Amino acid sequence: MGQKVNPHGLRIGIIKSWDTQWYADKKTFATYLSEDNKIRKELKKKYFNAAVSKIIIERAANTITVNMFCGRPGVAIGKEAAGISEIKKAVEKIAVGKVVNINVLEVKKVDIDAQLAAESIAASLEKRIQFRRAMRQVMGRAMKGGAKGVKTMVSGRLDGAEIARSEHYSEGSIPLQTLRANIDYGFAQATTT
Incomplete structure (x- = not known):
């Protein structure tokens, strides 16, 4: 694997x-x-x-x-x-x-910046906005901003569930294998209760 x-x-x-x-x-x-x-x-x-x-x-x-x-x-x-x-x-x-x-x-294109997108999703989760909605909003803004593809992933005790899990959504093309492809990556942690 x-x-x-x-x-x-x-x-x-x-x-x-x-x-x-x-x-x-x-x-x-x-x-x-x-x-x-x-x-x-x-x-x-x-x-x-x-x-x-x-x-x-x-x-x-x-x-x-x-x-x-x-x-x-x-x-x-x-x-x-x-x-x-x-x-x-x-x-x-x-x-x-x-x-x-x-x-x-x-930052010229704020909607496309991966780190700012990740922090936006984390802030939404801290405000108790549903994670699917937060992810879709960020992805929609990025695609409208001119991104060729977007992939978001949220992990942890989603919606306060007992068992932690990961959910991801992707839209457009994300050529991870192509090294000359300009792929931006962002990570943020949300402190929820």
């Missing part, structure tokens, strides 16, 4: 690039990696309303450049760019003694 592989990881070096763009030796690699993880967690949590799709971190010498791709960049930037200085402070707290540059970039 075929194994499930993350579409991003499989396509790195072919059509996708890394979310972290830096090089480190053995001594500093672990600290850089943990810093990046903390930066991502903090910014995702703090700017949840800005619909953060992905965060690309670049390092060179003593500088860190953080590129935030947001569905609603106006929420992250704030009035008179006050939000950028807040982001800078949050990153400087984690990466002490480094020069920090922040770029807030807009």
